[in-house]
Amino acid sequence: MVLPFFGKKSASSAPTSSDAPAHAASSARGEPAAELSTLDFSGDANHGLTQYAGLMEVTEVGAGLGAAYEEAAVLYANGSVDAAEAVLGTVLDSPSHQAGEGVWMMLLDLYRLTGQRQRFESRVVDYATRFERSPPPWQDLSSAPAQGRPKAVPLLSLSGTLSGQSATQFEQIGIIGKKSGAIRIELSRLRSVDEVGCTLFRKLLRELAAERVKVSLLKCGQLVDMLVGQVHVGRPEGRDGWLLLLEMLQHTGEQDRFEQIAVDYAITFEESPPSWEPKMEREAISTAAIEAAVTAAEGFSLDGELTGATTESIRRLAAFAADRQRFEVDCAQLRRLDFVSAGTLFNVLAPLHAQGKQVILRNVNAMVAALLRVMSVDQVAQVMLRA
Numbered sequence: 001m002v003l004p005f006f007g008k009k010s011a012s013s014a015p016t017s018s019d020a021p022a023h024a025a026s027s028a029r030g031e032p033a034a035e036l037s038t039l040d041f042s043g044d045a046n047h048g049l050t051q052y053a054g055l056m057e058v059t060e061v062g063a064g065l066g067a068a069y070e071e072a073a074v075l076y077a078n079g080s081v082d083a084a085e086a087v088l089g090t091v092l093d094s095p096s097h098q099a100g101e102g103v104w105m106m107l108l109d110l111y112r113l114t115g116q117r118q119r120f121e122s123r124v125v126d127y128a129t130r131f132e133r134s135p136p137p138w139q140d141l142s143s144a145p146a147q148g149r150p151k152a153v154p155l156l157s158l159s160g161t162l163s164g165q166s167a168t169q170f171e172q173i174g175i176i177g178k179k180s181g182a183i184r185i186e187l188s189r190l191r192s193v194d195e196v197g198c199t200l201f202r203k204l205l206r207e208l209a210a211e212r213v214k215v216s217l218l219k220c221g222q223l224v225d226m227l228v229g230q231v232h233v234g235r236p237e238g239r240d241g242w243l244l245l246l247e248m249l250q251h252t253g254e255q256d257r258f259e260q261i262a263v264d265y266a267i268t269f270e271e272s273p274p275s276w277e278p279k280m281e282r283e284a285i286s287t288a289a290i291e292a293a294v295t296a297a298e299g300f301s302l303d304g305e306l307t308g309a310t311t312e313s314i315r316r317l318a319a320f321a322a323d324r325q326r327f328e329v330d331c332a333q334l335r336r337l338d339f340v341s342a343g344t345l346f347n348v349l350a351p352l353h354a355q356g357k358q359v360i361l362r363n364v365n366a367m368v369a370a371l372l373r374v375m376s377v378d379q380v381a382q383v384m385l386r387a
Contacts, residue, residue: 072106073370077338084367085110092123101131102366105385108136109366113335115142136387141335141365153182153216159189162197162223170204177213188219193226198240205247217251224248233264243274250279303333308340317348325357332363332386342375353380360384 068091075084088107104127111120117138124135154176158169177183208215227245230238242265249258255276262273300320302313321327337345349359363386364372372378 068103069106069370070374072103072110073367073374074339076110076336076367077342077371079336079338081110081114085114092126102370104130105136105366106370109141109386112139112141113365113367115140153184154180155184155186157186157189160191162190162193162201164194164196164200166197167200170200174204174207177208177215178211181212182214182216183208184216184218186218187223188221190223190226193223193230193241195238195241198227198238198244202240202244202247217248220248220252224252224254228261231261231264231268233268236268236270239269242268246274250277253278300327301330301333302337305336306334306341307338311341311344314341314344314348317345318352321352321357321359326360327358328360328362329381330363331361331365331368334364334368337368337371339371339375342371342377345372346375346377346380349377349380358382362386 068087072084072087075081075087085107088103088110091103092107104123108120108123108127111117111123117140120138124138127135156173156176158166173183173185205215224245227241227248231242231245242261246258246261246265249255249261255278258276262276265273300317306314317329352359359381361372361377361381361383364383365386369378369383369385372383377383
């Protein structure tokens with residue numbers, strides 16, 4: 001699909017990292033006119049587009065239409081949906097309008113964002129006629145995340161010594177697992193384990209199982225080796241260590257080794273050992289789903305409507321980017337961003353850009369993209385529109 005592009009403003013009008021919050025705050029107070037008057041949409045529309053050569057058609061934006069872009073973006077950012085729609089509709093309904101694809105995409109996305117299918121379908125006919133191409137498909141973006149999008153599963157790593165001092169850590173894992181419904185626990189960084197640690201770990205696993213939380217234990221081999229060195233046939237002590245060892249073997253799928261140690265357990269404690277339960281096979285499908293979810297979460301995502309009071313997810317970007325040189329932020333479910341949030345996003349991304357890190361904001365709807373252009377976020381990150 002050929003994508004529209006919003007014309008660039010002059011570099012002199014771009015807010016710096018330090019003045020972005022002030023820029024956002026004044027607009028949030030309902031004073032967009034003063035800020036808009038300093039912006040010029042008639043600048044070089046091809047600036048910074050070399051990476052897109054051959055991939056999209058660039059639609060230049062005239063100075064007059066640039067004001068409509070800005071005004072609609074500001075109104076939508078402030079939650080004035082009807083007013084934003086009116087501005088865009090007035091431009092398109094004007095007999096003399098010369099609006100390019102950008103303003104059309106803003107209005108079509110506004111209809112999708114607000115669930116207005118009839119109005120969307122009435123416009124796409126004109127869109128197809130004007131641009132002689134298939135219009136974007138209808139998709140209701142007014143509700144929460146789309147069906148079929150895998151939910152990111154928390155991945156936690158246990159490290160150091162598994163002991164009584166891990167009690168608080170286990171409590172936190174339990175809370176996270178119960179809240180998310182699934183959790184991944186990686187064990188390769190463990191260096192030692194004692195009996196109390198085994199007891200706490202088994203207690204956590206039982207609690208999560210009772211709450212029907214899907215647990216995926218990763219890289220259990222090192223813990224298995226440590227536990228094997230701590231159990232002794234004929235010495236009835238460290239019962240939780242034995243039982244944890246047997247459980248780890250079920251997660252690694254080592255049935256023969258499990259059966260051998262189960263016999264040793266029966267001899268040592270004079271009681272029946274746990275039965276073999278092929279958890280690795282049983283969870284094959286769910287593990288695949290978990291891996292897909294983690295793959296989807298390898299970048300980062302911004303969802304819903306982000307306002308000044310809900311910028312925590314934006315601030316987490318800095319921590320996420322700490323050990324990454326390049327990453328993507330999935331904005332497919334980001335419906336709206338207000339000025340305060342856009343200013344926060346600029347302040348987070350500007351230092352990353354200065355460090356030479358490449359950030360890609362992918363699947364951005366046209367209304368949000370217009371605001372990112374106004375706030376100069378497109379100068380510190382690559383903004384890619386959704387289809």
